Amino acid sequence: MKTTVKDKNLQYKLLDTESENNLFTALEYSERLILFIGAGLSKDTGIPTWKKLLGEIYLKAFGKEIEIEDGDELKIASQLEKQCVVKKIGFYDEIKRIINGRKLPHLAVHEHILKADFFSRITTNFDNVLDSAATGTLKNYNPQYWPRFRISHINTDCTCYLHGNVFVNDINNRIIFTEESYKEAYEETDYIKRLLSAITYENNILFAGFSFNDFEFVALFEKIFTMKKDEMWAEFGPHFILLPSSLREAEYSGYKQKYHDFLIALNVKPIYFIVEGDSYINLHHILDYFIRKMKKPQLLDGTI
Template identity: 20%
Template sequence: MSGHVFVVGADLTRLSCDDVLVPTGRSLRISPGWCPLVPGELITESGDEGACVRLSWDADERVLEVPGGGPRRAWLVDTVDDEGRGLPWLLDGAREALAAVARREVDHPAHGRARRLVGLPALGTGWGGAAGRRGALLQELLPVLHEAAREHGFDVALVLKRPSDLAAAQRVRRAGDGGWDLPASLHRLAEQLGDRARCGQLAVFLGAGVSAAAGLPTWEQLVGELADRSGLDGELRAGLVRLPAQDAAALLARELGSEALASFVSERFGPGPYALAHALVAGLPVQEFVTTNYDPLVEQAANDVGRGLRVLPFEQARPGAPWLLKLHGDAAHPESVVLTREEYLRFGDSRAALAGVLHSLLLTRHVLFVGTSMLDDDLIRIAHEVRSALQVQRSGRAHRSGTVLALREDVARARLWEQDVETVAMAGADVPSAEAARRLEVLLDLIGCLSTPPTGYLLDPAYRGLLDGEERALADALVSVAGLVPEGGVPGAGQEVAALLHRLGHGSSPAGEPPGRGHDPDPDSGPDPDPDPGPEQ
């Protein structure tokens, strides 16, 4: 059965994968950003120029499996073309690496995912064999990845960080067959949601199901983990499932103590690897996000591609900047976490103010609900209040203010919410939940492709080969304009023009080849040592 190729903005060292391809050269030097993927005892001569890995090549081999006992395996791939062999040589290395990965048996993909996930950057586009030829590489690499996904049956995540790289990759996918194996109804839905996102009319609500893909517990699992810690006997333990969720949490809080409970939540929902769905959602051109989750994973995913989310109510929103509202609190602020019924009641006034933000989104945006069962008391109350307000204004006519992406078909729940939102199931009851969750990821990948602005690479010299004649003429004219704008712009019109040129890819990469760093590997898709390091690390 064929796998799928995802294109996503992320940091490969923090994206939950089963296997990761790490670019290097014959000297086995890797960029400092890749060091978290390699056991510390194998790292030597670490510094700003990179770190050497204490392994060795066997003859002409180009792929090395990095020893390690963890669930995620790293593979070193030789991408430095010292002999001018060109893109075919680089692509052969990618094929060889993916074939080597396929020979490693993985019985249980990370966190119960339906398919194994293999992550890689755009190999060789930093200081490797494709430096300065990103457009040509993407046009050749994507078909190679599709071929490997079909042959080996695993999923592949091509992980990019620069906006121009993502925009160019999505253009290549739109021009060909992106391989989205989805029913026609879901294709149409992706087109509708992509249009809304491009027009600034889409907001996103994230539930616990998204973070479950990163190994975090759902509400039911959280109650079970707390019960394990509390040491409740069998009869009390069995009775928990018959209590409303907030009351079960209240009983466990009494058994554990408030401090122990807060410490557990802070530790359990702290920073960690994020799931593919976090990165796909964070990359959508959306300004407003809302969640009932305590964890920081979606904001980590957004930060890793330069979309710093302002987290409300702990930070102040800024004009034009995207934000994330945490309705039930944040694990980084244990005092804010709403878990028990007493906490729901105690924080009533402040939570009403936060709920008002979601009210506003449901009235003024189309809200995409991902990873939620729609059984949360807050959501039910908010939806009822919005429905009542709209019925008063519109003489009882129904108004659907959102779309719920549900894993499984649930006719009763869809009918319950039909006045407020459209519920779209990923699969029928006969399809395993893990496969339905994977189909949701594929749908999010398609929405991301269709909603990505098509011009983010227009002024990036590395992608000039993608442009047609009319686009090249336009790019040349805009480059001339860029020469008239002082660096950083000037107050007023100059700043606006500079911002526009930046969105079109101006300054994304140097005009020619990267600096002479002969055996330095590709740094792309690893963590940035500086919030704004420039085009090459």
């Protein structure tokens, strides 16, 4: 049952007082709070989901539509990359073309994210939303890319593109988008796992744009947490995750239930926001509110 949120600024945006309490608990840890950005934060910018993006490229490469199942994205991406070579289609050029074809609306929430005093920002997104928001907003924008990203960058107020950025043509920017690239990044070397393990252990994380039914999100955490020792778990976190309200009462099965329980056990506190239709605009509102309330905002113009 939904309970009334006490703060009027959050009313009709947060699901219940438990979510409100978790939000204010997150504020208490804001001095070492890292914002971990997932695809959901780009949902209201017009950029297609990973599945829809792959579907558009698949239609062009194979001349037919495809229904992509959860967990098959990497496999389909690998097939497409190979087929695009045969068809003489630039795979990553197609990704950029599709994203550029969407007119980005006003990116106020992303501008606020870049201005605010998060300890640093990490994203598994490969789009140009943050870069676009940084243009004309920040004097010193400090993006870092895999595989050159190091844990020391966390202390420099950076934005880390953990899986690369398709819009950056740089030898130090490697895109992790296919089965082969994931295997190289996560299995052939354990550097990303060790890096994320250290970050989640030494800092507090606010996850935005991820969910428990996001296959890649839970797979990522499986890789991280398998490296942790039992005795470390008692000291882990707290971390926080912004989730759509539909997941509050959702029935979990299989890996979804496993990881839902796993993350809760590891002190990742959910903050449920109410979804309006297909829009995640309340996610933006809550982040905006959170940034206004942070302990030490650092803004170029002194305002949000």
